[in-house]
Amino acid sequence: MSALLNVAGLNAWYGESHILHGVDLHVNEGEMICILGRNGMGKTTTLRSIMGILRKRTGTITFAGSDMMTMPLHKTARAGLGFVPEERGIFASLSVQENLMLPPVVAKGGMSVDEIYALFPNLHERRNSPGTKLSGGEQQMLAMARILRTGARCLLLDEPTEGLAPVIIQNIGTVLGELKKRGMTVVLVEQNFRFASKVADRFYLMDHGQMVAEFPVGDLPANMDMLNRELGV
Amino acid sequence: MTMIFGVPMAALMGQLLIGLINGSFYALLSLGLAVIFGLLRVINFAHGAQYMLGAFVALLLLTWTGVNYWIALILAPLIVGTFGALVERTMLSRLYKLDHLYGLLFTFGLALTIEGTFRYFFGSSGQPYPTPPALAGGVNLGFMFLPIYRGWVIVASLAVCIAVWLLIEKTKLGSYLRAATENPVLVQSFGVNVPLLLTLTYALGASLAAFAGVLAAPIYQVSPLMGTNIIIVVFAVVVVGGMGSILGAIVTGYLLGIAEGLTKVFYPEASNTVIFVIMAIVLILRPAGLFGKDV
Numbered sequence: 426m427s428a429l430l431n432v433a434g435l436n437a438w439y440g441e442s443h444i445l446h447g448v449d450l451h452v453n454e455g456e457m458i459c460i461l462g463r464n465g466m467g468k469t470t471t472l473r474s475i476m477g478i479l480r481k482r483t484g485t486i487t488f489a490g491s492d493m494m495t496m497p498l499h500k501t502a503r504a505g506l507g508f509v510p511e512e513r514g515i516f517a518s519l520s521v522q523e524n525l526m527l528p529p530v531v532a533k534g535g536m537s538v539d540e541i542y543a544l545f546p547n548l549h550e551r552r553n554s555p556g557t558k559l560s561g562g563e564q565q566m567l568a569m570a571r572i573l574r575t576g577a578r579c580l581l582l583d584e585p586t587e588g589l590a591p592v593i594i595q596n597i598g599t600v601l602g603e604l605k606k607r608g609m610t611v612v613l614v615e616q617n618f619r620f621a622s623k624v625a626d627r628f629y630l631m632d633h634g635q636m637v638a639e640f641p642v643g644d645l646p647a648n649m650d651m652l653n654r655e656l657g658v
Numbered sequence: 659m660t661m662i663f664g665v666p667m668a669a670l671m672g673q674l675l676i677g678l679i680n681g682s683f684y685a686l687l688s689l690g691l692a693v694i695f696g697l698l699r700v701i702n703f704a705h706g707a708q709y710m711l712g713a714f715v716a717l718l719l720l721t722w723t724g725v726n727y728w729i730a731l732i733l734a735p736l737i738v739g740t741f742g743a744l745v746e747r748t749m750l751s752r753l754y755k756l757d758h759l760y761g762l763l764f765t766f767g768l769a770l771t772i773e774g775t776f777r778y779f780f781g782s783s784g785q786p787y788p789t790p791p792a793l794a795g796g797v798n799l800g801f802m803f804l805p806i807y808r809g810w811v812i813v814a815s816l817a818v819c820i821a822v823w824l825l826i827e828k829t830k831l832g833s834y835l836r837a838a839t840e841n842p843v844l845v846q847s848f849g850v851n852v853p854l855l856l857t858l859t860y861a862l863g864a865s866l867a868a869f870a871g872v873l874a875a876p877i878y879q880v881s882p883l884m885g886t887n888i889i890i891v892v893f894a895v896v897v898v899g900g901m902g903s904i905l906g907a908i909v910t911g912y913l914l915g916i917a918e919g920l921t922k923v924f925y926p927e928a929s930n931t932v933i934f935v936i937m938a939i940v941l942i943l944r945p946a947g948l949f950g951k952d953v
Contacts, residue, residue: 476847477847478843478847498843498846498847498852499846499847499849499850499851499852499853500849501847501849502847502848502849503849508844508847510844514841514844516836516837516840516841517840518836518837518839518840519833519836519837523833524837526830526833527833527834527837527845527848528848528849528850529848529849529850531849575848575849
C-alpha cells in the first residue's frame with residue numbers, strides 16, 4: 426500500500442443507472458497515469474467518484490492514507506486532491522484573476538501567481554477580462570492553473586485536449602511535462618492516446634465501467650492494435 | 659407657488675421623497691431576496707416576516723430593556739440573522755435536494771407561523787416606535803420640508819446597499835458567493851465550505867430585512883402584519899430587476915419607489931398598481947428582468 430491513491434472495487438451510480446462496476450486502480454507518488462476509453466465507459470465518472478462529487482458509490486478510495494469515502498466534498502481538496510473538470514468550470518461572473526485566486530490554498534508547495542503567469546502568459550494579459558471571454562484553450566489553461574496554485578498533490582485532469590487546436594494541445598503537453606518535473610501526481614483521462622503517450626507513465630484502458638487492461642508506456646507499441654480496435658480510431 | 663407640469667413643486671418633491679423612502683425599503687428588502695435566491699435558489703417568502711421581526715426586536719429591546727435605536731440598529735439584524743442561520747441549518751437546508759417549490763412552501767409556512775405568533779401575543783394593531791431624538795425635527799430645503807429621520811433612512815439604506823454590493827463584487831468572500839451561485843459543486847470541490855456559505859448567505863439576507871425593519875419602525879407602525887403589506891411589492895421589484903441580480907435589485911428598488919411616488923402626484927388612482935403594471939410590461943419585453951441574464 427505504498428501508492429498515493431488507491432481505488433478498489435469502486436461502484437458508482439447516476440440515479441438508477443449503474444456506471445462503475447468495480448474499478449481498481451492505483452497511482453504512485455509523482456506518477457502520471459492515463460485512463461483511456463471510448464465515450465460513456467465511465468472515465469469521467471471515475472474521476473468524479475474519486476473526488477467525491479458523485480456520492481452514490483461503494484468500494485474503497487484511499488488517498489495519502491486517508492479514507493475518502495466518508496470525507497465531505499469540501500474536505501477532499503484539503504486532503505490534496507485537485508480536480509479539473511472536462512467542461513473546465515470557468516466562472517462567468519468572475520474575472521480571470523478572480524477565477525485563478527478562487528480555490529483556497531490547501532498546502533505549501535503550490536505555484537506562486539508569478540510562476541503561473543510566467544507559465545501562462547496569455548492569462549496575465551487577460552487577467553481583468555471575464556473568465557468566459559477566454560478562448561477554449563485559455564479556459565483550459567486557467568482551469569489547470571487555478572489548481573496548481575493550491576498546492577494539491579494529485580491532479581485529476583479530465584480530457585484537457587478535447588476540442589482544442591493542435592498548437593494548444595502542444596502547450597498543454599508542455600505544461601504537463603513541467604508538472605511532472607515538479608513531482609506532481611496526475612490522473613489524466615484522455616481519448617487522444619498519442620498525446621497521452623508523450624506524458625503518461627502508465628495506461629489503464631476502461632470499458633463498460635471496469636479497467637480491462639493496464640500497461641506501462643513502454644508497452645504502448647505492443648498494445649497499439651488492441652487500442653486502435655478498442656478506441657475505434 | 660412654483661408649478662411643474664401643472665403640479666405644485668412642493669407636492670411633487672414631497673411625493674418624490676416618499677417614493678425615495680419607500681424605494682429605500684424596497685431596495686434593502688429586494689437586495690436580501692436577490693442574494694438568497696441567487697445562491698440558495700429559494701424564494702424566501704419569510705422575508706416580510708424577517709423585516710417585521712427586525713422592527714419588533716427593536717421595539718421589544720426598547721420597551722423591555724431600554725436599549726436605544728442606535729444599538730438596536732446593530733443588534734436586531736444580528737439577532738434576526740442568527741435566527742435565520744438556525745432556520746437554514748436545521749430546516750431549510752434539508753430541502754435543497756427537493757424541488758424548489760418545497761423551499762417556497764416552507765418559507766411561506768414559516769412566515770405565517772411567525773406572523774401568527776406575533777399576532778397572538780401583540781394583536782394586529784400597530785405600536786409606535788419613537789423617532790430617535792438625534793434625528794427628530796426637520797429642515798426647510800426652501801422648496802420643501804424634509805423630516806431629518808426620512809433623510810437618514812435614504813442615506814442609511816443607500817450606504818448599506820453599496821456596502822453589500824461591494825462585499826459581493828469586490829471581496830474574496832464575494833467571489834466565493836458569485837462562483838457558488840454558478841456552480842456550487844465545483845466550488846465545494848475546491849475546498850470551500852459551501853454549506854456554511856449557504857447558511858451565512860441566508861443569515862445575511864435575513865439581517866438585511868431586519869435592518870430595514872428597524873429603519874421602518876419610527877416611520878410606520880410596528881405591527882405583525884407590516885411585512886405582509888410590503889413583501890408583495892418587493893417580489894415585484896425582484897422580478898422587474900431580474901431574479902438573483904444584485905445590482906438589479908438595488909437600482910430597481912429605488913426606481914420603482916420613485917415611480918410609485920410620481921404616480922401619486924399625476925394619477926393617484928394608479929399608485930397602488932403602477933409597480934405591477936411595470937412588472938407586466940417588463941415581463942413581456944424582457945422576461946429575464948431589466949438586469950437579469952437571459953435564462
